[in-house]
Amino acid sequence: MRGVVLVLLVSCALLGGCWDRTEVNDLAIITAAAVDKAGKDEIDLSIQVFIPKEVGGGGLGVPTGSSTRELTTVLSGKGINIADAMSKVQAKLSRKVFWGHCKIYLFGEEIAREGIADHIDFLVRHPEPRNRAYLYISKGKAVETLGIESVLERSTAEALREYASLHIGMPVTLIDFRNMLKSEAQAVAIPYIQEGNKLKDKEQIQKNTPLLGTAIFKKDKLAGVLTSKATRGLLWLRNEITRASISVDLPEGQGLVSVVPIRATTKLIPRIANGKWSILVKIDTEGDIVENATKLNMMEPSSIALVQKSVNDEIKSRIRLALFHLQKEFDADAGNFAAAFHRKYPQEWEQAKPMWDALYPQIDVNIQVQAAVRRPGLISRPAGSTDEHGKAEK
Amino acid sequence: MGSLSENARKWWRSHKQKTQQQTAPSHTPLQKQLADNEQRLRDLYANCSDVVFRSFRIGGTIRALAIYIDGLTNQEELERSVLSVLMQTKLPKDSPLTKLLDNLVPVTKSREMSTVEQCLEAIANGNPVLLIDQQERAIAFGLARWEKRQIEEPVAEGVVRGPREGFTESLHVNTALLRRQIKTPALKMEQMQIGGYTQTQVVLAYIEGIVDEDLVAEVRARLGRIEIDGVLESGYIEELIEDHPASPFPQILTTERPDVTCGNLLEGRIAILVDGTPFVLIAPTTLFSLLQSSEDYYQRSLASTTIRWLRYLFTAISFLLPSLYVALITFHHEMVPTSLLISMAASREAVPFPALVEALLMEITFEALREAGVRLPKQVGAAVSIVGALVIGQAAVQAGLVSAPMVIVVAITGIASFMIPHYIAGIAIRLLRFPMMFLAGSLGLLGIMLGIIVTVIHLSTIRSLGVPYLTPVGPIKVAEWKDTLVRAPWWMMNTRPHLTGDYQKIRQGANQKPGPKKGGDPA
Numbered sequence: 023m024r025g026v027v028l029v030l031l032v033s034c035a036l037l038g039g040c041w042d043r044t045e046v047n048d049l050a051i052i053t054a055a056a057v058d059k060a061g062k063d064e065i066d067l068s069i070q071v072f073i074p075k076e077v078g079g080g081g082l083g084v085p086t087g088s089s090t091r092e093l094t095t096v097l098s099g100k101g102i103n104i105a106d107a108m109s110k111v112q113a114k115l116s117r118k119v120f121w122g123h124c125k126i127y128l129f130g131e132e133i134a135r136e137g138i139a140d141h142i143d144f145l146v147r148h149p150e151p152r153n154r155a156y157l158y159i160s161k162g163k164a165v166e167t168l169g170i171e172s173v174l175e176r177s178t179a180e181a182l183r184e185y186a187s188l189h190i191g192m193p194v195t196l197i198d199f200r201n202m203l204k205s206e207a208q209a210v211a212i213p214y215i216q217e218g219n220k221l222k223d224k225e226q227i228q229k230n231t232p233l234l235g236t237a238i239f240k241k242d243k244l245a246g247v248l249t250s251k252a253t254r255g256l257l258w259l260r261n262e263i264t265r266a267s268i269s270v271d272l273p274e275g276q277g278l279v280s281v282v283p284i285r286a287t288t289k290l291i292p293r294i295a296n297g298k299w300s301i302l303v304k305i306d307t308e309g310d311i312v313e314n315a316t317k318l319n320m321m322e323p324s325s326i327a328l329v330q331k332s333v334n335d336e337i338k339s340r341i342r343l344a345l346f347h348l349q350k351e352f353d354a355d356a357g358n359f360a361a362a363f364h365r366k367y368p369q370e371w372e373q374a375k376p377m378w379d380a381l382y383p384q385i386d387v388n389i390q391v392q393a394a395v396r397r398p399g400l401i402s403r404p405a406g407s408t409d410e411h412g413k414a415e416k
Numbered sequence: 417m418g419s420l421s422e423n424a425r426k427w428w429r430s431h432k433q434k435t436q437q438q439t440a441p442s443h444t445p446l447q448k449q450l451a452d453n454e455q456r457l458r459d460l461y462a463n464c465s466d467v468v469f470r471s472f473r474i475g476g477t478i479r480a481l482a483i484y485i486d487g488l489t490n491q492e493e494l495e496r497s498v499l500s501v502l503m504q505t506k507l508p509k510d511s512p513l514t515k516l517l518d519n520l521v522p523v524t525k526s527r528e529m530s531t532v533e534q535c536l537e538a539i540a541n542g543n544p545v546l547l548i549d550q551q552e553r554a555i556a557f558g559l560a561r562w563e564k565r566q567i568e569e570p571v572a573e574g575v576v577r578g579p580r581e582g583f584t585e586s587l588h589v590n591t592a593l594l595r596r597q598i599k600t601p602a603l604k605m606e607q608m609q610i611g612g613y614t615q616t617q618v619v620l621a622y623i624e625g626i627v628d629e630d631l632v633a634e635v636r637a638r639l640g641r642i643e644i645d646g647v648l649e650s651g652y653i654e655e656l657i658e659d660h661p662a663s664p665f666p667q668i669l670t671t672e673r674p675d676v677t678c679g680n681l682l683e684g685r686i687a688i689l690v691d692g693t694p695f696v697l698i699a700p701t702t703l704f705s706l707l708q709s710s711e712d713y714y715q716r717s718l719a720s721t722t723i724r725w726l727r728y729l730f731t732a733i734s735f736l737l738p739s740l741y742v743a744l745i746t747f748h749h750e751m752v753p754t755s756l757l758i759s760m761a762a763s764r765e766a767v768p769f770p771a772l773v774e775a776l777l778m779e780i781t782f783e784a785l786r787e788a789g790v791r792l793p794k795q796v797g798a799a800v801s802i803v804g805a806l807v808i809g810q811a812a813v814q815a816g817l818v819s820a821p822m823v824i825v826v827a828i829t830g831i832a833s834f835m836i837p838h839y840i841a842g843i844a845i846r847l848l849r850f851p852m853m854f855l856a857g858s859l860g861l862l863g864i865m866l867g868i869i870v871t872v873i874h875l876s877t878i879r880s881l882g883v884p885y886l887t888p889v890g891p892i893k894v895a896e897w898k899d900t901l902v903r904a905p906w907w908m909m910n911t912r913p914h915l916t917g918d919y920q921k922i923r924q925g926a927n928q929k930p931g932p933k934k935g936g937d938p939a
Contacts (some may be wrong), residue, residue, distance in 0.1 A: 043746045043857075045770055046761040053754070077762035122750030123757060150750070176758070 047074065050117040053094060054179030056164035057141055058130035060100050065133065065141070067107035068098040068165040069124075070179055071115070094177045096168045104144040121150035126179045127157050127196070128164035128215075131237075131244065139203065139242035145196055153197040156186040159214045159237040159244065166218025173227065182232075186213070189264040191233045191250075192257055203242060206360035206371070206378075209348075210239035211256060214247050238347070238354045245352035248344060255344025258305060258337060259357040261288035267312065270332035275316025279329050281395060283309035290362040294370055300386035301359050305337060310397045314405075320398035334391040341389055349383045359385060444532040450479050450549035456532060457483060457547075467539070472499060475506045479549040483535070488542030490561035497522050498546065498557060525558020540615065564589065570672035570694070572839055575711040582672045587617050587691035593674040594621060594689075598681060602626075605689075608639060610653070614646035617691040618653065621677075626684045626912070626920050631881060635686050635699065650690040650697050657699075660878045664844045667880040669701040671838075676710045682923070684915050700883035700915055703875060704900045706841035707731060712903050720903035727835055734832035735845050738775045739856035739864050741825045745771045747860030759821070766816035772857030774818050778826040779853070781808055783846065786830070883915050905929075 051072045060066035076093050097114050101107030112119050127145060129138050145151045160167050172181035186193035191213040194202075202210040214237040220230050236253040238245050248256060257263040269280040286307040293300050311320055311329065318325040348356055360378060364371040374381055447453050454469070461467040470482040482499065484491075498521055505520055527543075529535055530553050535545045542560030567589065570582030583590045591605055602624040609615045618639065622632055638657040647653060650670065658667045671677060672694045677687045680698045688697040707727055712720040744752055745760060752760065767774060785804040789797055808826070812818045829849070836842035848871060855863030878885045888896035896913045898904035907928040911921050 043770070044749070045764070046745050046749060046757065047764050047767070049749060049761070051749075051754075051757065051761065072758055072761070074758065074761040074765045077758060120749060123754045125754065152750070176755075180754075 044118060044120075048117055049120040050115045051120050051122075052124040053177050054126035054128065054168055054182070055121075055124055056128040056130070056160070056168050057104065057133055057138070058163050058165055059133040059136065064100055064102060065104070065107055066098055066100050066165065067104055067111060068096055068168055069111055069119070070094045070096050070168040070177060071119075072177070092171070094168075094179075096165065098165060104141050105148075121148065122152065124151055124179075125155045126182045127155055128160050128167055128182075129157070129212075130164040131159060131161055132163075134159050134237060134239070134244035137242040142196065142199060142242075146200060151196070154195045156183060157194050157196060157199055157212050158182060159212050160217065161214065161234060162217035162219065164218075167215065167221075168218070170218050170221050173224075182215075185233065189262075191253060192236055192260070192262060202358075205358055206364050206375075207355035207358045208241050208360075209245075209354035209356045209358075210242070211248075211260075211356045212237045212239065236356075238352050238356050240352060240354040245354045246347065248347055251340065252344040252347055255340035255342070256348070256356060258286070258288060258341050259290075259303060259344060261286075263288075268309070268333055268336050269313075270329065270336050272316050272318065272328055272332055274328055275318040275325070277316035278313070279311060279316055279318075279320075279332070280313040281309040281329065281333050281393075282312050283307045283393075285309075290357070290359060292359065292362045292366050294363075294367055298386065299363070299374075299381060299384070300388065301362065303341065303387060303389045305389070305391045305393075307333075307337070307392070308394045308396055309333070311395060311399045314399070317404060319403050321402040326395050326398070329395050330393050333393040333395070337391045337393065338389045341387075345387055349385070349387075353379055353383055355382050446530055446532060446535070446547070446552050446554055448550055448552055450481060450547055453532075453547050453554075454481055457535065460532075460536065470499070472503055474502045474548065476503070481547045482544050483539055483547070484544035484559075485539060485542060488560060488562045489544050490559045493523075493559050493561075494544050494557070498544070498559075521557070523557045523559060527556045527558075529554045529556055537615070567593070573671065573673055573676070573710070573837065575709065575714070577714045578711050579673070579675050581674060583674060583677075583689075583694035583696060585692050585694060587619060587689055590674075590689050590694070590696070591619055591621070594677060594681075594687075597674060597678045598623065603681070606636070610639065610642050610644065611647040612643070612645045614648065616647040618647070619689040620686060621681065621689060622686040623681050623684075626682065627686060628684065628915065628919060631684075631700070631915070632686060634881060635688070639688070647690060647692075649693045650688065650695045653688060653690060654697055659880060659882075663874065663878050664847050665703070665875065665878065665885065666706065666838075666840045666844060667699070667701060667878065667885065669698040669705060669838065670695045670840060671698060672696070673710055679710065679713065680705075683913050684919060700879075700881040702880065702883065702887045703841075703885050704887075704889070706838045707836060709837040713906075717903055717905040724903060727837070730832040730835040731845060734829055734836070734842070735849060736852065736864065736868075737829045737832070738779055738825055738849060739852040739867070741822070742771045742775050742853055743856040743860045743864055746857060760819070763819040763821055767819050768816070769818075770857070771822075772853060774822050775825070775853055775857075776850070778808065778812075778818055778822055779829070779849065782826050782830050888913070 051074075052069045053072050054070040056068040056070075058066040058068070072094050073092070097111050099107045099110030099114065101110055108119065129141070133141075145155075146153060158164075158167075167178055167182075170178055172178050175181040175184060185191070192211055194210075194212045199210055199212065202208075214234045216230050216232050216234055221227050221232060231250075233250065234247065235250050236248040236256060238248060254263070254266060257266075263283065263286050267280050267282050269278050271278055286305065289304040289306075291302040291304060293302065314320055316325075318328070320326060320329070345357070348354055355378070359382070360371070363374075444456075447456075454471075458469065466486045468482075468484055468486050470484075472480055472482070474480050480502065482494065484494065501520055501522075525543075527538070529538065529545070535547075535554055535556070538545050538556035542562060543556040544559055546555045546557065548554075564586045565584045567581045567584055569580040573582075581593065583593060594605075595603065600623070604622055604624050606620040608618050608620070610618050620632070620635060620639065635657070639653070642653070642656050644652065644656065654666075654668045654670070655661065660667060669680070677696050677698060681687055685698055685700060688699070690697075708724070712724060715723075745764070749757055764771075769777065785800065785808070788800050789804075792800055809823060813820050813823055833842045833846055836845065848867075852864065852867045855867045857863075859866065876884070876886050876890045884890045887893060888900055893914060895911055898908060899913065906924075907930070910924055910926055912923045914921070
């Protein structure tokens, strides 16, 4: 008797399940989403949906491997906000839209200028979208990027995700965006990519790089764009540089030397003296030489010293470039000096907080770079040199 | 329910009486007249064409009768050492025959008997019985011999390194195999008979001084409680003495290997050997001992430890993989890496069933194929595996009935379940896989968690002859982890596992780790 009751109870528990059961083949898997401005008070939401039957893993034995078929399709819907536009898009699809695998969110330049915080709210509040999805700002219309075909990857979404994990630009996830927005500086940096229209065919892909630089937001509104070179400076400033190659011209050696930093740390040391706010950016880095087109033998400590000095200067100039834009042009503290001041001078910060926008451009920035070149690479003399005869090919 | 068991008891009682009437009431003494005894036995063995009654006269004068069962007795030896010797001897008519016979008959094992029951038992066991006129006693000669299987390598428990002999169906061969490894007189073998009709010989083996006396008494009592008409395999005994009959987990270890039995005896467990089967029962057992192979102790410690962990991992896979797959694919799509989900979605595109149905379909088919492979004659077995591989592997996928990832999941699960060294434990895990799949299909990962919790609770409640099933992890016994979480080298196995009592805890000399300073040849 007890057993029967138990079985009945257990089956009751099972009846409660299944309500949110969805088979994979009832899902429309979103791989990327783009938000553009459509008109006054209206947005245009486009999603890139994966088409499973085109992958052809259905076990038909023969792979349908023809790459001419598109694996994804783009659907759009207009609405007053993302949720509204979403329902319009859903109406166009026979399967339930699934955000769980959307790893890329693109915002058009236009909508970015008006502010994207409201749209981000949907993405972080809804349980399905991932907090660790990457954000990109697109030049022109964001939807165009979704339509282009990636050379290597299955979809543009995949390409952009891989791009972010390469750390060439500055990868920013939803959660990063929220954190930056909530931080003292209230400035946000998001990678800025080329218009989709300019990357449509092979020729264009060869000519244009997808990554143009970094979009700098003041609060949630786009303030301006840093070039690729200035982005490097920003990355140094934010202690986020992982992959870089610094090429410096050495007049003494009549040529260029390229150094790849393998380790880099940046410290922001704020200082308030006599009411004057200044900050010391202290960079400590270590790198290897990857190319030496000079006549110098990199086994010589003196040559290494030359390289180190030039690298120091180069890094400094990159940071200066970034800071020039940030401080003088956009007045957006993307390097998050505010947090550094807040930590060291909490009281002064509380007072200065309301006028931070006015204060920030005035801050004096000193940069100290300590670059150490550790290894000359696999060879010591320049590859082109024929040292015995005292000649070097140029 | 109460009335049912009452009925059963009544049936048993009447049945028992009938059996006893058929054989004989206990302790019927033998009569003085040979004719009376002969008549009695001929009545009992009416219509038994295999029982041979051979009348003859000792020394040409005294009437005597030899009774044996054809095929169970060494007939040549009986003729040579008993019949011909006795026929040619001259004996005074009223000498104490049995004493003299002992001097005359060159048979090592012979036993005097005074009741009909003793005679019946001796005859049934293949020992010829000699009845002599004017004697109230009979003699049984130890001349039993019947065709038996050779000692072979155990089929179900193969090893790469380790002894290759396995138990056989013959009880005395089996006890001899044990005695050959454990020579001490402390190895006790208590014999008893179980089964109204089969009167199966059952031997309870243990090592005195290592085993807990209470444990032996408990097993003795449980065996004594059994009232059954026949015992054809040790499985009968296992089901009648285990602690939790409703549990899917075996609480008694079965093995075909003498080395496993000896190893367990040395750790203070008891073994039950049953005549007619090569499978020996070992108790108490724990979940972890079901996941150990005898080879673990013969290989190098590091290798054994790694293989043990591989086994634990695959036990978990065998238990959970199909349900995990079902849960992920029906509820938790976001937990699968994107490219994997895309592949899975693509392969599931044409599949008409929900993932749960798909999984059940494949798992049941797999189990059916496995069972068919075991039962079928060897010649047909190959055909089954080919058909199975084609049906499960390729055709089902091509026909769009199941998806390719599901085939992979089922295949891995199948392999995983065969990694459990004791077949019966593997079946327990297989059984539980199905409710887990239902839980996963209806409640997702939550259901799997619930299932795991219920299973662990169950495992921690059951005991095998008083020893908690999850020892040494259930009740934590750190000293025994050396033989569960790892297989410590032999020079570290200084203490015996603690079962129910502490008897001879120290099993070997301390500080036996070999090293250059430990003597030996300095060169």
